[in-house]
Amino acid sequence: MSASVRWRDAALGGIGTLAVLALWEAAARWGGASPLVFPPPSTAVVGALERVPGDVLVGHVTISLQRIVLGFVAGATLGVVLAVAGGWYRILGNLMRPIVELLRPIPPLAWIPMAIVWFGLGESSKVFVIFLAAFFPVFTNAWKGVTGIDPVLLRAGQTMDLTGPALLFKVALPAAMPDIATGLRIGWGLSFGVLVAAELIAADSGMGYMIMNARQLADVGTIILGILMIGAANLVTDWAIGAVIRRRLGTWHPV
Amino acid sequence: MSGLTGAPATGDAARPKIEVVGLAKRYADVDAAQPAVLERIDLTVAENEFVSLVGRSGCGKTTLLNIIAGLIAPSAGEVRVDGKAVTGPGGGKGMVFQQQALFPWLTALQNVEFGARTRALSPAARRREAEQLIDLVGLAGYAERYPAALSGGMQQRVAIARALALDPQILLMDEPFGALDEITRIDMQHELLRVWSSRRKTVVFVTHSISEALMLSDRVAVMRAHPGVIAAEFRIDLPRPRQRTHAEIVALHDRIWRHLN
Numbered sequence: 001m002s003a004s005v006r007w008r009d010a011a012l013g014g015i016g017t018l019a020v021l022a023l024w025e026a027a028a029r030w031g032g033a034s035p036l037v038f039p040p041p042s043t044a045v046v047g048a049l050e051r052v053p054g055d056v057l058v059g060h061v062t063i064s065l066q067r068i069v070l071g072f073v074a075g076a077t078l079g080v081v082l083a084v085a086g087g088w089y090r091i092l093g094n095l096m097r098p099i100v101e102l103l104r105p106i107p108p109l110a111w112i113p114m115a116i117v118w119f120g121l122g123e124s125s126k127v128f129v130i131f132l133a134a135f136f137p138v139f140t141n142a143w144k145g146v147t148g149i150d151p152v153l154l155r156a157g158q159t160m161d162l163t164g165p166a167l168l169f170k171v172a173l174p175a176a177m178p179d180i181a182t183g184l185r186i187g188w189g190l191s192f193g194v195l196v197a198a199e200l201i202a203a204d205s206g207m208g209y210m211i212m213n214a215r216q217l218a219d220v221g222t223i224i225l226g227i228l229m230i231g232a233a234n235l236v237t238d239w240a241i242g243a244v245i246r247r248r249l250g251t252w253h254p255v
Numbered sequence: 256m257s258g259l260t261g262a263p264a265t266g267d268a269a270r271p272k273i274e275v276v277g278l279a280k281r282y283a284d285v286d287a288a289q290p291a292v293l294e295r296i297d298l299t300v301a302e303n304e305f306v307s308l309v310g311r312s313g314c315g316k317t318t319l320l321n322i323i324a325g326l327i328a329p330s331a332g333e334v335r336v337d338g339k340a341v342t343g344p345g346g347g348k349g350m351v352f353q354q355q356a357l358f359p360w361l362t363a364l365q366n367v368e369f370g371a372r373t374r375a376l377s378p379a380a381r382r383r384e385a386e387q388l389i390d391l392v393g394l395a396g397y398a399e400r401y402p403a404a405l406s407g408g409m410q411q412r413v414a415i416a417r418a419l420a421l422d423p424q425i426l427l428m429d430e431p432f433g434a435l436d437e438i439t440r441i442d443m444q445h446e447l448l449r450v451w452s453s454r455r456k457t458v459v460f461v462t463h464s465i466s467e468a469l470m471l472s473d474r475v476a477v478m479r480a481h482p483g484v485i486a487a488e489f490r491i492d493l494p495r496p497r498q499r500t501h502a503e504i505v506a507l508h509d510r511i512w513r514h515l516n
């Protein structure tokens with residue numbers, strides 16, 4: 001996809017978003033609902049920004065991103081390493097596959113009680129849940145990438161005197177990169193969703209906490225602002241990851 | 256160039272480069288009641304000789320070539336190169352695969368350079384060698400393209416350049432032009448002969464096209480299926496480039512055709 005087409009698509013997306021916001025605004029203003037329950041987005045956001053100081057907002061975003069980055073980096077790293085090792089070395093693969101398959105369908109949120117028991121209410125419990133959310137999609141996609149390589153590429157490598165780890169690093173890993181990248185992107189998105197849920201339950205900071213706290217104060221404006229912030233933070237970071245992937249892989253692989 | 260005329264090319268032609276002795280192959284996961292994929296294959300290829308294997312699809316040509324390459328193990332018999340048993344791939348046996356086998360994450364030039372990676376060359380010399388090979392296969396100007404941005408014929412040329420970059424003594428080619436249209440195919444045949452004449456190699460060339468085998472080879476081995484055997488061999492003592500309409504070519508075409516049916 002060329003840059004100009006991407007900009008055009010982005011512009012269309014912007015128009016669509018503005019249209020929804022405008023509809024919401026109109027419905028809230030002239031629909032007769034109480035502004036305490038269903039405020040127009042402009043009033044909600046402006047009001048919330050007046051009540052919540054800017055440095056507090058920045059603090060919530062920062063701590064949320066910090067948790068997500070820690071958990072994601074740990075989960076994604078382990079996911080790639082284990083999947084590549086297990087996908088490449090049959091014995092390792094047979095060892096890890098059943099336990100991974102057993103744990104994979106469990107939603108990361110179901111681990112929250114366990115995380116609290118193990119790690120208390122501190123940072124570690126949130127990071128652990130995010131770690132789980134990132135690990136499984138990264139593992140699954142990297143596994144698919146390493147085990148799904150066209151055998152002729154490996155054979156070609158072998159005729160060029162590559163064996164063992166050299167074949168893994170020079171042929172298998174680059175060939176699996178598109179799948180690994182897909183896994184990273186899915187893992188990032190899931191980490192985000194799980195982060196907010198974890199903060200809703202057990203935190204005194206972060207965007208999820210901000211929303212939960214606002215609910216107790218019946219501050220609908222801040223809830224709306226929090227939701228929009230989460231969406232925007234995910235959108236921006238996902239776009240950045242996508243841009244990095246396009247730069248690295250876009251030259252040879254359609255992304 | 257003298258290499259273009261007559262076969263075999265060197266005075267030392269009798270020296271066997273590749274010997275396939277009593278070779279048989281049965282894939283392990285296949286019903287034992289089925290006939291073997293290959294049975295009692297004996298084939299000797301002299302140094303610098305160009306030998307073609309022709310046969311119908313499924314008669315075991317790729318299997319035989321993969322065994323010669325050392326990529327898969329035979330069930331019985333052995334392959335010897337320079338008198339030594341082949342135990343694995345690598346070690347100066349270049350291969351051009353039937354399917355697209357370039358590394359898609361490398362440019363054409365990088366793919367060819369990759370082929371030269373085991374040679375004792377400085378990075379600069381390796382780059383120069385790769386550029387020369389890209390020129391040799393007529394792809395100057397396409398060196399920086401990724402495989403996805405090359406036509407099938409161009410990809411096959413890069414694959415040939417990559418195999419040549421190993422500077423192999425043996426070049427194994429599995430229907431390298433099978434996916435090409437007739438016109439590109441004939442161009443590529445000429446180019447292959449040109450390359451072969453400038454860089455002498457022992458070539459085993461798999462094709463299902465009788466006329467392609469006749470245009471290129473010193474010798475044609477005809478394979479038959481179920482079980483895969485070499486049914487006959489034909490020597491072609493004609494200078495290259497050859498005319499498709501040459502009486503001897505036409506007669507050989509006929510005889511090979513009858514062996515295939």
Ligand SMILES: Nc1ncnc2c1ncn2[C@@H]1O[C@H](COP(=O)(O)OP(=O)(O)O)[C@@H](O)[C@H]1O
Nearest residue numbers: 282285292310311312313314315316317318319
């Ligand atoms: N990995 C494999 N496992 C089982 N059977 C195979 C395998 N590869 C090839 N065969 C079978 O062996 C026979 C010969 O295949 P192949 O060597 O590819 O023939 P060709 O290259 O002449 O078309 C075919 O019947 C094919 O189905």
Ligand SMILES: [Mg+2]
Nearest residue numbers: 316317318353
């Ligand atoms: Mg074949």
